[in-house]
Structure formats: structure tokens, C-alpha cells
Amino acid sequence: MRGVRSIALVLLAAAAAGGCSTAGGKARLYTENAVMPDMVAVLLPSNSSNDLAAPDTMRKCVAATMVALGYLPVVSTAQEEQLRLIGVTDGGQMKAIKPEALSGALGTDGLLYTDVETFSNINIGVYKSRHVVGTILLSDAKGNKLWNVWGEVANRKVTNPLDTDAIARSFVEGMAEKWVQKLLKIHLLEEAGQTAIEMSKKTPEWPDTPAAKATAIRRDLPKN
Amino acid sequence: MKRTVRAGLVLTAILGTGCAVVPARFAVRDAAGAKAVKRIAIMPFFLANQLSVDMDAPDKAPGLFSAGRVNYSRMFGATAEKVLGGRFTFVYGAMVEKELMQLGHYTGYVPEAGAGQRTGFTIQDAVQVGKALGVDAILIGAYAFGETQQMRAYFNEAISLRLIDVNTGKVLWGVTSRQSDNGGTVMQKALDKILKEAP
Numbered sequence: 493m494r495g496v497r498s499i500a501l502v503l504l505a506a507a508a509a510g511g512c513s514t515a516g517g518k519a520r521l522y523t524e525n526a527v528m529p530d531m532v533a534v535l536l537p538s539n540s541s542n543d544l545a546a547p548d549t550m551r552k553c554v555a556a557t558m559v560a561l562g563y564l565p566v567v568s569t570a571q572e573e574q575l576r577l578i579g580v581t582d583g584g585q586m587k588a589i590k591p592e593a594l595s596g597a598l599g600t601d602g603l604l605y606t607d608v609e610t611f612s613n614i615n616i617g618v619y620k621s622r623h624v625v626g627t628i629l630l631s632d633a634k635g636n637k638l639w640n641v642w643g644e645v646a647n648r649k650v651t652n653p654l655d656t657d658a659i660a661r662s663f664v665e666g667m668a669e670k671w672v673q674k675l676l677k678i679h680l681l682e683e684a685g686q687t688a689i690e691m692s693k694k695t696p697e698w699p700d701t702p703a704a705k706a707t708a709i710r711r712d713l714p715k716n
Numbered sequence: 717m718k719r720t721v722r723a724g725l726v727l728t729a730i731l732g733t734g735c736a737v738v739p740a741r742f743a744v745r746d747a748a749g750a751k752a753v754k755r756i757a758i759m760p761f762f763l764a765n766q767l768s769v770d771m772d773a774p775d776k777a778p779g780l781f782s783a784g785r786v787n788y789s790r791m792f793g794a795t796a797e798k799v800l801g802g803r804f805t806f807v808y809g810a811m812v813e814k815e816l817m818q819l820g821h822y823t824g825y826v827p828e829a830g831a832g833q834r835t836g837f838t839i840q841d842a843v844q845v846g847k848a849l850g851v852d853a854i855l856i857g858a859y860a861f862g863e864t865q866q867m868r869a870y871f872n873e874a875i876s877l878r879l880i881d882v883n884t885g886k887v888l889w890g891v892t893s894r895q896s897d898n899g900g901t902v903m904q905k906a907l908d909k910i911l912k913e914a915p
Binding site for chain 2: 560
């Protein structure tokens with residue numbers, strides 16, 4: 493009986509050991525056939541995660557993919573200074589400021605709001621998880637919503653719970669990787685970039701969205 | 717028959733490597749205004765990956781990360797002069813940067829600040845610089861590259877440009893180009909598009 497239980501445990505451990513990745517994105521269109529803004533201010537992200545590096549990492553990945561989608565992201569120290577002049581120093585304040593005030597200060601006809609929902613790197617040796625979830629919302633200068641896109645990427649790895657050497661190795665490797673990446677300011681950059689790409693696949697483009705992509709986005713929309 | 721098989725194999729190889737040629741796209745917002753443009757000032761590009769704008773960090777720049785840094789807007793200006801020189805006169809590089817510095821937001825490269833420094837300007841600054849330089853329009857650009865493996869699978873590099881009338885502050889036209897293959901450059905594709913489609 494004991495032997496059977498041991499075999500079952502080993503089989504379970506072997507099945508659990510390994511890695512898995514999940515990635516996806518979903519869009520919501522507020523206005524069909526809207527003219528997309530020519531210049532978009534990539535606002536300071538709102539950060540719901542515990543990681544202080546999350547807003548900057550997500551912001552640069554989102555800004556980069558916006559260029560690939562045809563938009564012109566306006567983001568630099570000067571925009572941050574302009575926002576400070578109207579009392580904005582944190583992404584969490586963005587939604588409390590009138591869109592007209594933001595677009596007026598920044599001189600753009602589009603405003604991109606980013607929300608970092610999850611930005612986590614969990615490492616307990618036997619289980620490692622790198623998980624990023626974010627949303628972006630584009631509005632025009634008056635605050636009319638154009639589209640909203642959600643994206644998620646999770647890379648998980650489980651080490652055989654019976655192999656203590658492998659667990660110790662996995663823990664130390666994970667800690668070293670995290671430390672080096674934080675030092676180089678590339679912590680979870682791979683996952684943040686992948687999340688931005690997942691979002692891009694569902695994001696309407698400038699000046700107009702290719703027909704096949706538009707159909708794919710529409711197919712994804714919730715049925716009324 | 718053989719030719720069909722060969723074509724099929726080539727197509728499969730192209731699709732298999734994930735290579736995708738995305739044509740540059742152009743949109744006109746004000747054709748009449750665009751027709752009157754002769755002199756254009758090219759602003760330092762917004763570098764999306766760095767949340768900053770292009771600054772000139774020549775060979776003098778110390779440090780592992782800043783040495784050999786490419787100035788995309790200057791590179792674009794030099795190529796634009798060759799491709800579109802017959803049609804437009806361009807002002808770019810040091811002249812534009814000097815005017816921007818006078819407004820205060822744009823710092824340019826500061827050796828003491830070391831690697832990772834950022835700078836910037838507002839759209840209002842850019843229009844003001846255009847007026848000071850006596851040009852008809854300013855070209856605002858943004859450049860991005862695929863920083864991670866996953867991003868590179870989607871795009872290697874991308875560029876977006878908008879031409880803005882210095883008198884009205886309105887966008888006259890815009891162009892965008894993205895590539896996920898290694899053939900040609902996004903700048904060349906964008907310039908070809910401007911050459912063909914700009915009013």
C-alpha cells in the first residue's frame with residue numbers, strides 16, 4: 493500500500509513539474525470607425541501592483557508598441573514637468589483630472605491611460621511565477637473613450653517537489669535573476685513587453701485598422 | 717508545376733520564419749495646408765523605449781551605454797535631404813536643438829548626468845521653435861524598437877511621423893512604418909511613402 497502511495501506521489505510530482513505560459517488580450521471598442529488621434533500622450537500609469545518599477549517598465553513597453561501600431565506617443569521629461577505644473581505627480585491621480593486639462597497641457601489630441609494591475613515575480617523554489625496584467629485606454633482630447641484593451645502574461649514553473657537539490661537550485665537562480673534584473677532595470681521586462689504585444693494584437697491601429705484585424709477584434713467583443 | 721511548388725516552398729519559408737512586411741501607411745489631414753509647405757524643421761524624435769527624446773551623445777559620451785548612441789532624428793534628416801531634398805528644405809540637428817535648449821525643457825546631453833539620462837520638449841515648444849526658425853512646418857517623430865524577444869517577433873523597429881503647421885499647430889499629414897523583418901529600414905520606407913503620397 494505504501495509503495496502504491498509513493499508511486500502515485502512521484503507521478504503527481506512529475507506531472508506538476510515543468511513550465512506553463514498563458515498569454516492573452518481582449519479589446520473593447522467604444523466608437524466604430526472613429527478617427528484615431530494623431531498624437532497621443534502616454535500618461536503616467538496607475539499602479540495597482542506592489543512593484544515600484546512597474547509603471548516605468550509598462551509605460552515604455554506600451555509606448556514602444558504604440559509606435560508599431562502607427563500612433564505617435566508623446567512622452568518625455570517635459571510632459572512630466574507639464575503634469576507637475578497642474579498638480580499631477582502620480583498615475584493614480586490621472587482619472588481625477590479633466591481630460592481637457594491634460595490634453596491642453598500636453599498639446600495632444602489623444603490620451604492613453606495605463607493601469608498596471610499585476611506585476612509580480614514569485615519565487616519559492618518549488619514554484620516560480622512571473623505575472624503581468626495591464627489595461628490601456630485611449631480617449632480623445634475631450635475624454636471620449638475610443639478603445640480599451642486588456643492584456644495578461646503569466647510564465648509559471650514548477651520544480652519536482654521530491655527533488656530538493658533542484659528546488660534549492662531553482663530558488664537561488666530565481667533570486668539571482670531577480671536581483672540582476674532589478675539592478676539593470678529590466679525586471680519583468682520580458683513579460684511586460686509580451687503583455688504589451690498581447691494588447692497590440694487587439695488594439696485598433698492608426699490611421700485605420702487592417703480589415704482582418706478589425707474583424708478579429710469585433711469577433712472578440714462581448715455579444716449584447 | 718515545379719514553379720508552383722518552388723513558390724509554395726518560398727512562401728512557407730517566409731511564413732515559417734515569422735517574417736512579415738508591413739507596408740508604410742500615410743494619412744492626409746489637410747491637403748491644402750500641406751501643399752504650401754516648403755521648409756520643414758525636424759524635431760529630435762521621441763524615443764518610446766527610453767521615455768525620452770533623441771539627444772546628441774557623440775563619441776565623447778563616456779560610459780558603456782551612452783557611447784555609440786544613434787541619433788535617429790539626425791540620421792532621418794540626412795536621409796530626408798537626399799530623398800526629398802528636391803521638394804523640401806530641411807532644418808535639423810544642432811540648429812533645432814539649440815532653439816529647444818533656449819526654451820528650457822530640452823537639456824541635450826549632459827556628461828555629468830551619466831548614462832540613462834532623459835530629456836524632452838512639449839508640442840508647444842516644438843511649434844515655437846518652428847516659428848523661431850522661420851519654417852512652414854515641423855516634423856515630430858517617434859521611434860521604437862523591439863526590446864525583448866517577444867517584442868521583436870512582432871516588430872524590429874517602428875517609426876511614426878506627423879507634419880504640423882507652425883501657424884495653426886494642426887497636423888497636416890502623418891506617416892508610419894514598422895518592420896518585423898531585416899530588409900530595408902523603417903526610415904527609408906517612411907520617406908518613400910512621403911515622396912509618393914505627400915500633397
